[in-house]
Structure formats: structure tokens, C-alpha cells
Amino acid sequence: MSAITVAEFNTLLQKVPLATHMNISAVHIRKGDVRILMPYGPHLIRPGDTICGPAMMTLADVAVWANIMSFIGPQEMMVTTNLNMNFLRMPGLSDIIAEARTLKMGRRLAVAAVEIIAANTDEMVAHATVTFALPQ
Amino acid sequence: MSAITVAEFNTLLQKVPLATHMNISAVHIRKGDVRILMPYGPHLIRPGDTICGPAMMTLADVAVWANIMSFIGPQEMMVTTNLNMNFLRMPGLSDIIAEARTLKMGRRLAVAAVEIIAANTDEMVAHATVTFALPQ
Amino acid sequence: MSAITVAEFNTLLQKVPLATHMNISAVHIRKGDVRILMPYGPHLIRPGDTICGPAMMTLADVAVWANIMSFIGPQEMMVTTNLNMNFLRMPGLSDIIAEARTLKMGRRLAVAAVEIIAANTDEMVAHATVTFALPQ
Amino acid sequence: MSAITVAEFNTLLQKVPLATHMNISAVHIRKGDVRILMPYGPHLIRPGDTICGPAMMTLADVAVWANIMSFIGPQEMMVTTNLNMNFLRMPGLSDIIAEARTLKMGRRLAVAAVEIIAANTDEMVAHATVTFALPQ
Numbered sequence: 001m002s003a004i005t006v007a008e009f010n011t012l013l014q015k016v017p018l019a020t021h022m023n024i025s026a027v028h029i030r031k032g033d034v035r036i037l038m039p040y041g042p043h044l045i046r047p048g049d050t051i052c053g054p055a056m057m058t059l060a061d062v063a064v065w066a067n068i069m070s071f072i073g074p075q076e077m078m079v080t081t082n083l084n085m086n087f088l089r090m091p092g093l094s095d096i097i098a099e100a101r102t103l104k105m106g107r108r109l110a111v112a113a114v115e116i117i118a119a120n121t122d123e124m125v126a127h128a129t130v131t132f133a134l135p136q
Numbered sequence: 137m138s139a140i141t142v143a144e145f146n147t148l149l150q151k152v153p154l155a156t157h158m159n160i161s162a163v164h165i166r167k168g169d170v171r172i173l174m175p176y177g178p179h180l181i182r183p184g185d186t187i188c189g190p191a192m193m194t195l196a197d198v199a200v201w202a203n204i205m206s207f208i209g210p211q212e213m214m215v216t217t218n219l220n221m222n223f224l225r226m227p228g229l230s231d232i233i234a235e236a237r238t239l240k241m242g243r244r245l246a247v248a249a250v251e252i253i254a255a256n257t258d259e260m261v262a263h264a265t266v267t268f269a270l271p272q
Numbered sequence: 273m274s275a276i277t278v279a280e281f282n283t284l285l286q287k288v289p290l291a292t293h294m295n296i297s298a299v300h301i302r303k304g305d306v307r308i309l310m311p312y313g314p315h316l317i318r319p320g321d322t323i324c325g326p327a328m329m330t331l332a333d334v335a336v337w338a339n340i341m342s343f344i345g346p347q348e349m350m351v352t353t354n355l356n357m358n359f360l361r362m363p364g365l366s367d368i369i370a371e372a373r374t375l376k377m378g379r380r381l382a383v384a385a386v387e388i389i390a391a392n393t394d395e396m397v398a399h400a401t402v403t404f405a406l407p408q
Numbered sequence: 409m410s411a412i413t414v415a416e417f418n419t420l421l422q423k424v425p426l427a428t429h430m431n432i433s434a435v436h437i438r439k440g441d442v443r444i445l446m447p448y449g450p451h452l453i454r455p456g457d458t459i460c461g462p463a464m465m466t467l468a469d470v471a472v473w474a475n476i477m478s479f480i481g482p483q484e485m486m487v488t489t490n491l492n493m494n495f496l497r498m499p500g501l502s503d504i505i506a507e508a509r510t511l512k513m514g515r516r517l518a519v520a521a522v523e524i525i526a527a528n529t530d531e532m533v534a535h536a537t538v539t540f541a542l543p544q
Contacts, residue, residue, distance in 0.1 A: 017179045018188050021157060043153045047212035052154050054197055057219065058190035076183035081517060082490050082539065083193065084220040084356040086383050086401055088376040103399050104360040108516060108541070109489060111358050113385070113399065127375050127385065127401060129358055131490065133516070217381060218354050218403065220492040222519050222537055224512040239535050240496040244380060244405070245353060247494050249521070249535065263511050263521065265494055265535060267354065269380070289451045290460050293429060315425045319484035324426050326466035329491065333462055348455035355465065356492040 063098035091118035335370035471506035
């Protein structure tokens, strides 16, 4: 069972104004398995009628934050130590979904992989791996 | 001599609403050597009285875009293929500066390294390497 | 169906003496789905009774090379443009297996994710994403 | 002053047979500033008359190990947690040099950037960032 609910996570996310600006919210959180939504809006675009890369990086970071809290509960003070993202194809003007999967939940570091998916085609448009330092 | 001016770059950047929301702008562009500013504001914070990681990733991405255009001129359709960022220390509530340096300007790919610096301490707070696919 | 057989791939791999030194070989190649083996030996160790990280990076790189050739056939001149590896836990003195999965087969770039697994525990010990530039 | 000498480091490196196989050795170690050499040999090649990528990743990893020990002294049990390498151009059949620079020496994590240079042209052929978990 997840150590944080969708409602608890979405409340915590309001402490990150940039995520609020992007209307990012959790849809589904189970232990080690989360789904986060960033609905399409004109504030997310870039030239080429597509979603800008930084919006997808933000979404990946949020997804891993949620993923880790599904193990350890609400925790504001975790910080990202590394994020690596490969951009695979342009998503078009679509809602974007992130699905994060835990690779490691250690005592000091947690690592997760994230698939970024364009909702209108269900294609993976980017892939990230993200490391967080856990509070000691 | 740079193939794009600061004014031209800042005009082009208005096509990325997320960068506009963060008040990101170029301060200085010479060929292969750019300096980009993200002034502090409450829209950039996260818990811990610090700047959120995704804002710094956005800044790094913009800095490399500018860096490449300093060689090839205004070009909307370049896309990021990979971004890797290491977060080194928390910047506090400070203006943030990105300085990008070209590692490779190839025919198909360009790679740059970016130092993300907290203006109030002049310390490097994050480091990124970024690859763009060039228009063919 | 794969565009290269296990035997063809293992012959091609003899052109990389470092892979030969590590006794790396393909076990299984289907289109977009490969399994590569690095059998345990004392030439692979590092302090801590474990396998050294560079051996696992070599294995990941070879696995993606095989993965791409499962689509396009034997091709010596592809080159890696980016490799990012997260080391999750120490594998102990075990055979090591790499399983690669294609994320993108583009015209110019191919991207794959690799799980590095300790054969004695079946645990994932490292995870990589790798980009190759395809021959034009 | 460095907390480890070149001779001490090269002795320690003999505990990593893969580095010995590649004839990797430190040339110069000052605090936070190291230079590591991998002399050319036919055991390092790959198709295209060039040095294989995994040899350069091994060299980068060794360079960061030396770099951290220049601060904290001989220490076998540090482990790499993340390595990201961008390959910029093919080095040809040349000696290869790695120069590592510390980005962060924290209590738990150390991060360094590495330039990989072809000795025959003095060009940077690859760039890495590497994170180690420090012994606690």
C-alpha cells in the first residue's frame, strides 16, 4: 500500500509553484508505481507545435518524487541529485503522462526510471532516470 | 562574432512561454560563450527556501539553445535529444545564472556543458551537459 | 525477426578486443530484445568482492549495439554518442547479464535502455540508457 | 596538497585488473586536479581505427576515483553511483588522457567532470560527469 495518497501528494505539490503553473497532478499512486498528468495548455508549447522539453523534465522529476513518497510517506526535503532525460520524439499538442518505476530504494539514494507518454498517441516521447538523496 | 544578438535571442525566447514565465533572458552572447539570467521570484521556489530543480534545468536548456545559435544563427527548430544534470548544492533564494560552453558543433549534433551559478554566492549549484539535434 | 543472428553478432564482436578480453557474448537476439552474457572471472573484479563498474558499462554498450543490429543488420560503424549508467547495488562475484530494450529507432539516432542483472540473485544491479548515431 | 601520491594511487589501481589490462596510470595528482594516461595499444581498438568507448569510460571512472582520493586519501571502498559520458569525436589510434575536475566534495557524494583528450591532437574526444558515494 502506498505511504501517501493521491490527495496528500497533490496538496504537497502546491508548495512547488512551477508544478502548479503547469497543472501537474497525480492521477494514481500505488507503492512503487505512479501516474502523473500534465494536461495540454498553450503555456507548455515551443516552436514546432509541440510541448517544450523543460515541461517534460519537470513532470519526470515530480513523478519520481511521488514514486519515492509512495514508499516513505510525505517528505518535503528530498532533493534531486541527478536527472538524465532522452527525448525520443515530439509529442504534438497533447496531454502528457509520466509513469515512474523504482529501480532502487536505498537508505541514502533512490533511483527511478520514468516513461513520458503523449496521451493522444500513447507513444513514449521521452525517457528519464532520476536520483534523489533521501533525508537522513 | 556571434551569429545571433542578445536582442534577437530574447525575442525568439518569447516563443517558449515557460521561459517567459520564468523571466529567463540572455545577458551576454559571444560565439560559443553565453550567459543567461533567471532572476529570483517566488514562482521558482520549492520547500527548503531554494530554487526548484526544473527551473534550473529549463535555464540550462535555454543556455545551450543560445550557445548553438551563437554559431548558426536564429533557428527555432533545433531540439534537445539529451540533458543530464547533476545538482550540487541548494542555491538559496537567489538569481540564477547559466554559462554554457560548446564541447562539439557537429553537422548533426551539438553538445555543450553548462554551469548553473547562484548569483548571491557565485557558487556553482548545478552542472549539465546537453545535446541538441541540428536541423538538416 | 532479427536482422542479425547470435553467431553473426559474436563474430563481429571479435573486432572489439576489450569485449573479447571480458568474454562477452550474445546469448539471445530477437528484434529489439537481446540478452548478452559476461561470465564471472577474476579479470573483472574490484575491491569489495564485486564486479568493476567499467565492465558493466562495456556490457551495456555491447548490448545496445546488438539491439540496434537486430533491426538494421551487421554494421560496424555505428558509434555511441551518449551513455548514462546508474549503479544500483554491488553484484558480488557473479555472471552478469544485460537485457536491452529499444526506446527509439530513428533515422539518425537510436536509443535503448539496458538492465544489468547479477545472474546469481537475478537482481538488477545497474541501469543504463545509451544513444548511438546510425550510419548515414 | 594531494592526500594521495601518484605512486600510492598507481599501487591501489593494481586491485582493478581491468585498469591494469589497459595500462592506465596516473601521471599527475594535485588536490582536485588529476591527469591519468591510457597509452595506445591494439587491445583498445574498435572498427574505424579508433579507441573503443568502454576504454574511455574506464579511464574517466579511474580519473574521478583519483580526483576524490586527492582530497580524502587512499580509499578502496568508494563506488560510482552515476556516470554520464558524451562521445564527441573519434580519437584515432592515440594515447588517451583524462583530466578530472571536482564539482562537489560533499559528505555523502562527490561529483566530478572529466575531459577525455586524444594526445596526438590535443582535442577533447569525450566528456563525462561522474558521481561517487563516499564511505560513511
